[in-house]
Amino acid sequence: MRVLLLGQGAREHCIAEALNSELYSFMKTRNPGIMKLSKEYVISDLDLKKLGKFAKRINPDFAFIGPEGPLEKGAVDYLKSLEIECFGPTKSLARIETSKAFMRRLMEKYGIDGAPESKVFSSIEGVDEYMRDINDFVVKPDGLTGGKGVKVFGEHLKSIEEALEYSKELLRSHDFVVIEERLDGEEFSLQCVSDGKHLAATIPVQDHKRAYEDDQGPNTGGMGSYSIENHLLPFLKKKDVEKGEKITKDIMKALYKETGEYYKGVLYGGFILTKEGVKLLEYNARFGDPEVMNILPILKNNFAEICSDVVNQDLKKIEFEKKATVCKYVVPEGYPLSPVPGKLDIPETEAKVYYASVDLREDGLYMTRSRAAAFVGIANTIDDAEKIAQNAVEKVRGNVFYRKDIGTEKLLRKRVEHMKKLRR
Numbered sequence: 001m002r003v004l005l006l007g008q009g010a011r012e013h014c015i016a017e018a019l020n021s022e023l024y025s026f027m028k029t030r031n032p033g034i035m036k037l038s039k040e041y042v043i044s045d046l047d048l049k050k051l052g053k054f055a056k057r058i059n060p061d062f063a064f065i066g067p068e069g070p071l072e073k074g075a076v077d078y079l080k081s082l083e084i085e086c087f088g089p090t091k092s093l094a095r096i097e098t099s100k101a102f103m104r105r106l107m108e109k110y111g112i113d114g115a116p117e118s119k120v121f122s123s124i125e126g127v128d129e130y131m132r133d134i135n136d137f138v139v140k141p142d143g144l145t146g147g148k149g150v151k152v153f154g155e156h157l158k159s160i161e162e163a164l165e166y167s168k169e170l171l172r173s174h175d176f177v178v179i180e181e182r183l184d185g186e187e188f189s190l191q192c193v194s195d196g197k198h199l200a201a202t203i204p205v206q207d208h209k210r211a212y213e214d215d216q217g218p219n220t221g222g223m224g225s226y227s228i229e230n231h232l233l234p235f236l237k238k239k240d241v242e243k244g245e246k247i248t249k250d251i252m253k254a255l256y257k258e259t260g261e262y263y264k265g266v267l268y269g270g271f272i273l274t275k276e277g278v279k280l281l282e283y284n285a286r287f288g289d290p291e292v293m294n295i296l297p298i299l300k301n302n303f304a305e306i307c308s309d310v311v312n313q314d315l316k317k318i319e320f321e322k323k324a325t326v327c328k329y330v331v332p333e334g335y336p337l338s339p340v341p342g343k344l345d346i347p348e349t350e351a352k353v354y355y356a357s358v359d360l361r362e363d364g365l366y367m368t369r370s371r372a373a374a375f376v377g378i379a380n381t382i383d384d385a386e387k388i389a390q391n392a393v394e395k396v397r398g399n400v401f402y403r404k405d406i407g408t409e410k411l412l413r414k415r416v417e418h419m420k421k422l423r424r
Ligand code: AMP
Pocket: 116, 138, 140, 147, 150, 152, 180, 181, 182, 183, 184, 187, 209, 219, 270, 281, 282
């Protein structure tokens, strides 16, 4: 198949590998991994006209839109107007990710289960009262923030005054701010594929949003993630995963009713298992980064065929090898608050390597200001997968850090204990 891929991160590097097709790429930066896999590539900021021209010349079987930014900018709408099929939702459908207010209202309107107590505000009026009312809450901007916009009361926000200040600040640059009940539990990502009529779930993965070990520090795009060979997580039962799938199916149907358009792409639910059951924190309109790296490398089906089936609305079941995976990101010192760019050297490793925010220059590889490269260990057990990933990140040379604890038995046990304590 002939595929046009948009995006330049580790997620897209992994997608490029899994597509295993005649690949044409459109990237902002020179991702060495994607460059190597591409027959031809364009390095440019996203310019729809430029993208359209490239797409017309190539005439791909479909275009695959990796990140959320181009979805929000209407890349799919534009390519469709040129009669290019796309794996990825239109701008209107992508609001499931780009607007938390839209997502919460959709759940309410169609009576979809699993929504936490929350309220959407377009001005600061009433925010104070609502915060005091629900007592324990989080503050979310209505828009894309790379996973870094949510602040938790009692943790990132020390007082109601500080929470109000943050809400006011958000309202200056966003249409809405969402105040939401703070949920306690264990998070999991369930990335589902939708053709608008059928939904196919993949396996659950757990991401690690906090920058430092033991889940301390600021939120990041995700420092690493794991999946288990039994296709569950240590704290998760089959019925919890099925609940996540059911909510997502309901969302897919509601999106069609609301917009009259079929959702073709990824519906990735960010769920949390609480003592009251599974609740939904957010939807993403694309694969997770890092979570895609836990699923595509162990996919049994042909990935390009899955994408083509989505485009043709003939999606079937998706199957995975019974393997465990651990992904660890190497990030520049100071990330995410004040990252220091610098040189990066990656020696040979047993792990799979996916390049992210790096720039290939004449004298070598340089980190930019975000997550630099991801290392994925794949094995029959999580212990072995963790060792492969850990050995790889330890060998990396450069001014970097990573989370040693991801995928370790100690952290997994802590997650299980946390759930037990909540249920007691
Ligand atoms: P989101 O962008 O909505 O996924 O939020 C990013 C992160 O903030 C989530 O992965 C959670 O760790 C945290 N978060 C979001 N909403 C809540 C909530 N209602 N209660 C507790 N933590 C939350």
